[in-house]
Amino acid sequence: MLDNRDLEAEIYPLKNEERKSQENLGNPSKDEDNLKSTPPQSQLSRCRTVAFFLSLFLCLFVVFVVSFVIPCPDRPASQRTWRIDYNAAVTYDFLAVDDINEDRIRDILFLYKNTNSSNNFSQSCVDEGFSSPCTFAAALSGANGSTLWERPVAQDVAFVECAVPRPRGSEAPPSCILVGRPGSFTAVNFVTGETQWHHASSFSRNASILSPLLQVPDVDSDGVPDLLILTQEQEEVSGHLYSGRNGDQIGLRGSLGVDGESGLLLHVTRTGAHYILFPCASSLCSWSLKGLYEKVTGRDGPFKKDPLWESMFNTTTHRTLSHSSGAVRYLMHVPGNAGTDVFLVGSEACVLLDGQKLTHRWPPRAAHVLRKPIFGHYKPDTLAVVIENGTGADRQILFLDLSTGDILRSLALPSLPGGPLSTSLPTADHRSAFFFWGLHEPGSTSEMETGEARHSLYMFHPTLPHVLLELANISTHIVAFDAVLFEPSRHAAYVLLTGPANSEAPGLVSVIKHKVFAVDLLVLEMGMGTQCRTEDQRRWSSAQPQSYLSR
Numbered sequence: 001m002l003d004n005r006d007l008e009a010e011i012y013p014l015k016n017e018e019r020k021s022q023e024n025l026g027n028p029s030k031d032e033d034n035l036k037s038t039p040p041q042s043q044l045s046r047c048r049t050v051a052f053f054l055s056l057f058l059c060l061f062v063v064f065v066v067s068f069v070i071p072c073p074d075r076p077a078s079q080r081t082w083r084i085d086y087n088a089a090v091t092y093d094f095l096a097v098d099d100i101n102e103d104r105i106r107d108i109l110f111l112y113k114n115t116n117s118s119n120n121f122s123q124s125c126v127d128e129g130f131s132s133p134c135t136f137a138a139a140l141s142g143a144n145g146s147t148l149w150e151r152p153v154a155q156d157v158a159f160v161e162c163a164v165p166r167p168r169g170s171e172a173p174p175s176c177i178l179v180g181r182p183g184s185f186t187a188v189n190f191v192t193g194e195t196q197w198h199h200a201s202s203f204s205r206n207a208s209i210l211s212p213l214l215q216v217p218d219v220d221s222d223g224v225p226d227l228l229i230l231t232q233e234q235e236e237v238s239g240h241l242y243s244g245r246n247g248d249q250i251g252l253r254g255s256l257g258v259d260g261e262s263g264l265l266l267h268v269t270r271t272g273a274h275y276i277l278f279p280c281a282s283s284l285c286s287w288s289l290k291g292l293y294e295k296v297t298g299r300d301g302p303f304k305k306d307p308l309w310e311s312m313f314n315t316t317t318h319r320t321l322s323h324s325s326g327a328v329r330y331l332m333h334v335p336g337n338a339g340t341d342v343f344l345v346g347s348e349a350c351v352l353l354d355g356q357k358l359t360h361r362w363p364p365r366a367a368h369v370l371r372k373p374i375f376g377h378y379k380p381d382t383l384a385v386v387i388e389n390g391t392g393a394d395r396q397i398l399f400l401d402l403s404t405g406d407i408l409r410s411l412a413l414p415s416l417p418g419g420p421l422s423t424s425l426p427t428a429d430h431r432s433a434f435f436f437w438g439l440h441e442p443g444s445t446s447e448m449e450t451g452e453a454r455h456s457l458y459m460f461h462p463t464l465p466h467v468l469l470e471l472a473n474i475s476t477h478i479v480a481f482d483a484v485l486f487e488p489s490r491h492a493a494y495v496l497l498t499g500p501a502n503s504e505a506p507g508l509v510s511v512i513k514h515k516v517f518a519v520d521l522l523v524l525e526m527g528m529g530t531q532c533r534t535e536d537q538r539r540w541s542s543a544q545p546q547s548y549l550s551r
């Protein structure tokens with residue numbers, strides 16, 4: 001998300017072409033000057049002159065053809081918009097992207113549950129030993145939505161995450177961990193859909209898994225980082241360690257003796273000690289990986305403790321004294337000057353904590369944040385955090401400068417309950433485009449009352465800080481949403497996964513990709529691209545009347 005070198009090419013190809021054509025024109029004219037200064041004396045030089053003008057003409061002709069006659073070259077056939085429907089299905093809040101078919105356009109992985117696989121892959125639940133209905137994983141081409149692979153992966157899925165350890169520096173394909181219901185624990189190769197390993201899960205039936213899965217340094221000496229999963233059952237958090245290579249459990253379940261919530265961070269202090277940080281019973285808890293490893297395996301591990309951290313957290317409750325931010329809701333890592341800092345969102349305020357001393361980097365900023373913040377660049381190359389202050393009709397979107405805590409911009413954007421989370425994408429000018437879901441036609445609260453409310457997707461870019469462009473509006477239930485760079489430096493789109501809100505009532509599940517034109521905004525802004533006026537730009541202009549100006 002913080003990769004800010006992307007989207008550049010959409011602008012620069014034009015620039016480069018211009019520069020090239022200028023060079024082509026420039027060099028011959030220099031020759032021309034030289035020619036004039038030496039008067040033609042012989043037949044030979046006349047021939048040379050003719051040859052020179054001929055080649056100059058040819059050169060100009062080629063430049064002319066390339067820049068004006070031949071239309072802008074089409075990128076590898078990638079459809080602007082596609083939509084794939086699955087009937088009588090339910091889906092999960094999960095979308096992953098990666099280039100699966102090596103066409104340099106990223107592809108989409110998602111999960112759905114229905115009786116039959118709806119495409120032509122003639123796979124059924126029974127083939128994999130599940131009863132119908134079961135959960136399928138499907139990979140769709142980012143270019144046109146065609147199915148790349150599809151297969152049953154579990155009876156039902158309780159938890160999925162695509163962050164499986166890979167040997168350092170290896171080109172091993174990415175894979176995803178699925179925790180199934182009832183108890184299965186599977187790693188699936190993202191590229192082929194093959195099962196890499198499968199175990200009966202060791203989690204108890206009632207345990208819920210705290211996200212995310214954590215990758216810990218290799219403890220079983222097989223060269224692959226290992227996996228740490230924390231579960232919560234009856235107000236007690238337990239740790240489970242698994243080999244990153246084959247999913248074998250390392251040691252036994254280790255109880256942490258505290259309550260906890262999702263939003264785990266594996267934090268490495270400046271002294272190189274590993275600590276798990278998590279919100280617990282409204283405060284901030286930490287457990288050293290060393291302590292957990294000893295608890296799970298009964299042996300001493302390759303980890304150490306940090307004396308400062310040991311003194312900051314109560315050794316029996318593993319908690320710190322309450323911060324001025326209220327109950328802890330979210331913890332996020334932020335790159336700092338001297339290592340990684342921690343952004344803490346509480347029920348009353350949010351604050352940036354120093355990654356070693358946990359002191360405030362700036363005074364807590366009072367806000368009622370109920371949803372996970374996102375990061376992006378409001379000013380070029382300066383990281384900002386975007387928080388939502390309040391919900392519903394009072395929602396206010398605040399851009400905070402992470403280095404100072406100052407408010408860069410505040411947008412009033414009413415929201416509907418259950419709207420998808422915001423997201424951001426880097427743009428060519430080292431800033432970010434931000435995507436927010438809000439109420440269609442803000443101000444008309446009647447929509448909210450009649451129950452016909454539509455979610456609208458708005459795009460915001462800091463170069464036009466007073467414009468919120470409405471990209472789409474939708475009344476169906478959105479299960480998952482993301483904005484994705486389908487091709488590095490060129491092709492950004494949003495992906496919507498819609499389906500029934502109730503997993504017991506199957507209905508129409510759709511995956512929709514729609515290209516966004518953030519880039520065209522920048523191209524127009526900088527006065528470039530006058531030759532290649534694409535349809536996208538026309539769309540941008542025609543879309544403008546639908547945008548609304550915020551105060």
Ligand SMILES: *[C@@H]1O[C@H](CO)[C@@H](O)[C@H](O)[C@H]1NC(C)=O
Nearest residue numbers: 087088114115116117118124
């Ligand atoms: C699933 O496929 C089987 C055979 O291919 C068919 O008999 C059944 O009606 C299908 N079920 C659904 C819900 O489409």
Ligand SMILES: *[C@@H]1O[C@H](CO)[C@@H](O)[C@H](O)[C@H]1NC(C)=O
Nearest residue numbers: 116117118119120121122123
């Ligand atoms: C499967 O593919 C074949 C040929 O590609 C096509 O004729 C057939 O209708 C397809 N079946 C389904 C169920 O999509």
Ligand SMILES: *[C@@H]1O[C@H](CO)[C@@H](O)[C@H](O)[C@H]1NC(C)=O
Nearest residue numbers: 101103141142143144145146
């Ligand atoms: C869809 O795109 C893929 C490349 O991503 C290509 O191989 C395939 O032929 C395309 N399918 C259709 C129906 O256009």
Ligand SMILES: *[C@@H]1O[C@H](CO)[C@@H](O)[C@H](O)[C@H]1NC(C)=O
Nearest residue numbers: 203204205206207208233234
């Ligand atoms: C799971 O929870 C249910 C109800 O909450 C309870 O009856 C059952 O005993 C629990 N099972 C286990 C293994 O703890």
Ligand SMILES: *[C@@H]1O[C@H](CO)[C@@H](O)[C@H](O)[C@H]1NC(C)=O
Nearest residue numbers: 311313314315316317318319
């Ligand atoms: C840690 O917490 C326990 C229980 O709240 C308390 O009794 C104990 O005094 C605390 N220890 C320190 C060092 O603050």
Ligand SMILES: *[C@@H]1O[C@H](CO)[C@@H](O)[C@H](O)[C@H]1NC(C)=O
Nearest residue numbers: 365366367368389390394398
């Ligand atoms: C957040 O909203 C509350 C009122 O809902 C307001 O008092 C507070 O100042 C806002 N926070 C910021 C940082 O604007």
Ligand SMILES: *[C@@H]1O[C@H](CO)[C@@H](O)[C@H](O)[C@H]1NC(C)=O
Nearest residue numbers: 440454470471472473474546
């Ligand atoms: C929003 O929805 C209305 C219909 O309710 C439609 O006319 C309009 O084109 C939509 N706007 C966008 C940007 O899709």
